[in-house]
Amino acid sequence: MTQLDERKLDPAVALASLDDTAPREPHRLYALKHGDCFAVADAYGDIRGTGDGFFRDDTRVLSEFRLTVGGRSTSLLGASLSQDNVLFTANLTNLPINDADGRQIPQGALHIERVRLLWQERLYERLTLSNYSQEHSTVLISLRFAADFRDMFEVRGSTRSKRGVVGAAEVGEDSIALRYEGLDKIVRTSVISFSQTPDRLEPDRADFLIVLSKRSRQTLYIEVGGQVADTPDRERFRASAARARFNMRAKRRHGATLHSSGRVFNDWVARARADVALLTTELPTGPYPYAGIPWFSTAFGRDGVISALQMLWLNPGLARGVLSFLALHQATETSPFSDSQPGKIMHETRKGEMTALSELPFGRYYGGVDTTPLYIHLACGYADRTGDMGFIDSLWPSLCAAAEWIEEASRSTGFVTYQRAADSGLANQGWKDSFDSVFHADGRIPKGPIALVEVQGYVFAAFQGLAQLAERRGETDRAQAWQQRAEAIRQRVESDFWLEDLNYYALALDGDGQPCKVRTSNAGHLLFVGLPTPERAGMVADQLLSASFHTGWGLRTLADDAVFFNPMSYHNGSTWPHDTALCAQGLARYGNRDSVVRLMSGTFESAVHFNMRLPELFCGFTRAPGEAPIAYPVACLPQAWSAGSAFMLMQACLGLRIDGWNGEIHVTRPRLPIGIDNLTIRHLAVADNAVDLTFQRVGDRVGAFLADRHEGLVPLIVRS
Template identity: 35%
Template sequence: MKIVINEGTSFFISNEFGDSYGKESGLYYNDTRFLSNYKLSIDGCKTAILNSERVDHYSALTYLTNQNSNTIPKDTITIKRSKFVGRGLHEDIDISNHHNKVVEFNLVLEFGADFADIFEVKQQRVKKREVEHVLEKKKNSLKYFYEVTNFLRQTVIKFNKCDSQPKLEPNKAVFKVRIKPKQTWHTCLDVCLSVTKQVRKPLYGCRAYGVFKPEIDEEVADYLRKAPYLETDFHIMERAFGRAKRDLAALSLRVSTDRNSVLVTAAGIPWFVTLFGRDSIIAGLQSMLLTPKFARGSLLALASRQGRNINDFNAERPGAILHEVRFGELAVTREVPHALYYATIDATPLFLLLIGEYFKWTADLKLIRHLEPNIKAALKWIDEYGDFDGDGYVEYPDKSISWKDSFDSISWHNGKLAKAPVAVCEVQGYVYAAKMAIADIYQHLGKEEKALKLRKEAQNLKKNFNKDFWMEDKQFYALGLDKDKKKIDSITSNPGHLLFSGILTKERAKKVVDRLMKDDMFSGWGIRTLSEKSGAYNPISYHNGSVWPHDNAIIAYGFKKYGFVREANTIIKALVEASQHFEAKRLPELFCGYARKGFSFPVIYPVSSSPQAWG
């Protein structure tokens, strides 16, 4: 059992015992693992689990007891471990003696820090680093230190409020514990993290369950106070709505811009705790009913990082909206291009689409005027860099950098991979919607000539798209056009996004709706990414037959937009019912595409993020 708690860019992954060691476990901050080993034992023996759960998004509580040992009988003590993550980690350890005699034993805490980059951990290829380890006995602390050119990381473990003082050894603290009958022994420790030579305390201290920290973000508290709530006799929908509202708060990050800092959502826990272009934009679109804060923050954060140069290393182009930002060693030392990474073809039109939607909800002319240069640059990227061969469609050049970005996600019906460059269908819909949205804004600003030009471009795109992407024999839209401009004939969920964008005619929209609701596409829990009948179908793959809640949400929105209310409600009801089967009754990033009739519950994808911002 894995337990993940998070706050800002910090997160902690442990097992049900509250220990953290091996594979992806550990304490992370800004894409670096600061604590790779943390284990508790009694007299060198493993404890027995009673119960372990996450309490708040940033806290977890574990109850343990002792196994048989030479010093104390089995089940004599209760070990309560209370963890709080946020700019580091704080843990309270309380041990209660239920025996009628004094108990004495050694409490052993083991530590280790490898300062692995998050990309290394995900790939399970962690290189060994020269980590300096220092015992600071006078300060009652252990210190781990790692530095290379332009990159410094420190972990300092401090022991406080100890009922008995620890004996510090390399990678270890040993407490000689003596507890009278019916009494409790206590210690707490702070795991302090630093990316400079200055070390700061963790955000939370002792027994901080349910504690709001104003220094985290008053704006988040304001959002939770003011966001609407849902009352309905469809109670699981009510619970799902509340869960989503709280999860957005848990995913909130404060990100710098050219002038100040803004509120955005991290893409997902645990591996995507950073600013993502596509993810933060879609989360901003989806959360507009709750608050415009996340949309506004995403627009400003992404505008301040908009591409200015031509740089093949990180795929930067003038006007491009980035894909992701990373802060780990590999990014800082340019071993990977992700410090500012622009390899995506959908974030830029989606950025424009979000500007249009934000303006509809807020009428915030001040922000729109501030973003006018960014709008102009993004439109230019679409026409000059997105459509690099001049055929009127935005393509990816060599490998898929649309939302289905697995190496094997763009394939023909027979399972053979399509050859790049490829123009995937949904991105053309995003471009259409983006140009129509910005045309409305230009109209409002009195720039009628610019508005007319964009509407004309959008209508031409709509006309050509419906001719070039329609598969007459399948009465459905192609996944995309390959390098030879041939229609990629897989039946996928991608055309569902075309209804969201509004690029389809009413007649064609009905055919798309009917096809997506057939059994090979609709699993009973949601619409699959790929038809069961396709050669590449695999229900436990990332993009070739799984069910993605955000994909389904976009499709359901499009169904409703075109008047297919019953079908939209079928999707929404299926997703809400699916959510009840997952941890915390929360929809994960994705789940497997098995048919509902064969399974009484949906099956989670093994490494799915949860919570996930878009959904």
């Protein structure tokens, strides 16, 4: 069995294994996704075989895919994704080359366009060459390819003592099949097909001599899939593109939409919405937002729940899909290897060879201490948003089982703690799961079991919400018990985690009950659930908004005076948009809405520098005039909870809450983002109605009103 080093789960570790030609800037890479397939390539459309590739079910089925023209690489003109994330386009031109007859072709005489999409486990590519010279030419076009069939965890840095067998390439007339039989006895295949017969086809290369008369154009179609299909051609490409675009359009129509007076702001919102749609996979249980590309393109419990919370006010159907999936995969037995206990909610699921062979525990892994209370919190939030008690009744046995797990997990200390059950699991099991993300002020790594501060906040919210649902179900005794449990957790957090000398909450308590006296953004999540007293919430808010945390682009995960602070680290000083958004929602909950506007502005400006797409994280350097935020080298892009941050920040600015029980919209002290004078939310579902709600800046105030045709349908309650 392969021994897991938890450091290899940190994508930063993968950086050390990349060669000098590796694509290291995630915002310069381009991702496509459909279902359980995704592709990542550079701006040229090339796959180089490092962290990029074409992946199917957590296996890299195309590890190299490079284009040369006339025996040379191309020159990049530009690259882009369509607004709906369906089509990737690279515009290229030739370097000085010779044609097949030895005549020189000057640089810029040829235009090469690569258009790519994914649909139903196949990669489709259209390669178009246009000759803008005055000469007839026969141009050598070469595609170099390979499929290493490496498991995603191998790509991320895990090593294996033994692998399966790579079969000999099967070279056909106009296609080639690459095969690998894994140790799990599954044969994985990658078939590369061409619309015209190559002039030379070898196990790792296809050469085409393309005849171009002056001012002419020629097109080559390529497909990569798991099996032989019909010959690629224009009709197949167009039909697949049309189906993919229709599918994406349907996903983007779910829920309400936003439109503001700011054109660039609208571009960001549209891209964020498209990214959520791209990462959302239709499962038998409903829609589920996969965490991020490339490292986490699968169902994660924590990420799915938080993404659904971010989108809940706009699209509660996403929350329903997440809850249904997690309830179906709730643990029913105890397993140290998978870190499961009855009632616990799944952390991660994988489909690759290494998990199938139990070399790693992540086939279905439960080593997340926060996912179970967050699951309950989402269910309670969904109920408040929709009033859908029928669905909650169907979930009730699962919610009760989750509550029982929380009770059992906190029996010995009064807090929900974690300590990995097997060495193959994660050492740290909160959202900051790097091996060094939990520590004492002097740098000592605490011994377990560990109680994280934000997890206790999630537990407080879970029991508080369950108490309200139990009351609606007529289970008065259970409601009172859960409400008492919530209040007991609140009091214990206030007494055991509060640090008088720092006027802040400790990051965690170690196995001896000693606090980790480190200031982190985790404390901001207590504001998100409303646990602290207003006085203490104000002290936390002041520090989160100080220069120790607030970079000008967002909030750092760790104060800049901590012993392990490093703005280039994965969890110890970087900026995560979803973390900033959760803290911002907490600030808004305690009435600090003007500061939320500042955070929204910094996050939006960060997105502008990242081509309208927020990465998983970026470096936590302080903002300086004229400088852009610094990218983290191997961050996921897109990332669901980063895209969803735009919408949680917007809700926090607007002070908007929907009461699904009474069919009402509540707006409290609304603010608009800087530079935005009006914003309209269209087709906002409230009970059985869909309404348009507009926010308008009037002097130094912001008003809210429903469209005339909706007057009287839904009560709008505005508090200034």
